[in-house]
Amino acid sequence: MIGEAEIAAAVRVLRSGRVVQGPEVAAFEEEFSELVAGRACVAVNSGTSALQLSLMALGIGPGDEVVVPSFSFAASANAVRLVGADPVFADITPGTYCLDPLAASAMIGPRTAAIMPVHLYGHPAPMDQLMELAARHGLAVLEDACQAHGATLHGRPVGSFGEAGCFSFYPTKNMHALEGGIISTGDPHLARTLRLLRNQGMEQRYENEIVGANMRMTDVAAAVGREQLKQLPAWTEQRRANAKVLDSHIEGLSVPHEADGARHVYHQYTVRIPGGLRDSVQQDLARQGIGSTVYYPTPIHRLRPYQGQGRPSLPETDRAAAEVLSLPVHPTLAQAELERIAQAVSDAGGVR
Incomplete structure (x- = not known):
């Protein structure tokens, strides 16, 4: 902004x-x-x-x-x-x-x-x-x-x-x-x-x-x-508030975890969509005018410059790459927009 x-x-x-x-x-x-x-x-x-x-x-x-x-x-x-x-x-x-x-x-x-x-x-x-x-x-x-x-x-x-x-x-x-x-x-x-x-x-x-x-x-x-630094505290609190709205309205999916003692600033709000459904859910959201992004679809060790370093076993990394989907959480979103995002992703990937 x-x-x-x-x-x-x-x-x-x-x-x-x-x-x-x-x-x-x-x-x-x-x-x-x-x-x-x-x-x-x-x-x-x-x-x-x-x-x-x-x-x-x-x-x-x-x-x-x-x-x-x-x-x-x-x-x-x-x-x-x-x-x-x-x-x-x-x-x-x-x-x-x-x-x-x-x-x-x-x-x-x-x-x-x-x-x-x-x-x-x-x-x-x-x-x-x-x-x-x-x-x-x-x-x-x-x-x-x-x-x-x-x-x-x-x-x-x-x-x-x-x-x-x-x-x-x-x-x-x-x-x-x-x-x-x-x-x-x-x-x-x-x-x-x-x-x-x-x-x-x-x-x-x-x-x-x-x-x-x-x-x-x-x-x-x-x-x-x-x-921008002057505005960062307010923007961060709004991101955290937006994340709480999404948390409370998304059903049937794993929402972001905040570890004990951690303060998450929600650069991304990332849900998990298992069962090979992530890409179809993303397409469904796009048809409704809701943007979403996959961070990151290919782990670094599978990128071309790093494929010669052997084949490390990183099961959690591979699962995350196949299931994560980041939803809008930026500070300018209104309550109604957040609820619409939550309902759409719940319908597409969770509760049917």
């Missing part, structure tokens, strides 16, 4: 002449840090860049392995490959669609350097168990929080558990910045390394300290992000 405040902010920046990594970016980083328990934040040009630069800053590269869930957007594994490391795919828990600590534990080997939990659909991964697992094996933890702005576990925000947390500001996210990403970290040395890496390896112009890249955020994006 783009409103007048975002448009005015973008125009203000364009008129200022400071359009790349200037005062708006610095202000956005400072303001976003409040969402991640005061951790340092480093803004970049995308969520994928956030993941890639975090892995680089952690020293992860060729010869290393990173445990990731296969049930996620490909960027989670792509970032690992882009630094020359190998993603090792682990299964998920069926209720939350997040990385299963037991499955992750089984995939740890002598080359494992990190674990990358994904807070999928806006639900926090089981960070307490995953942090304990990482500590036991001396592994770094990189949180893929690209879908989970403002989600918490036992009152602690996602992006504040691991060595680094990565967020995306792509336009489909709960808040956006036209395009962009941000990395949160509690390690000042890591934060400085990230700032160098995003800016050709230099803090002062022409004084390159390391090999870096151009992954900077523009001030236009940051200005839009700042306005």
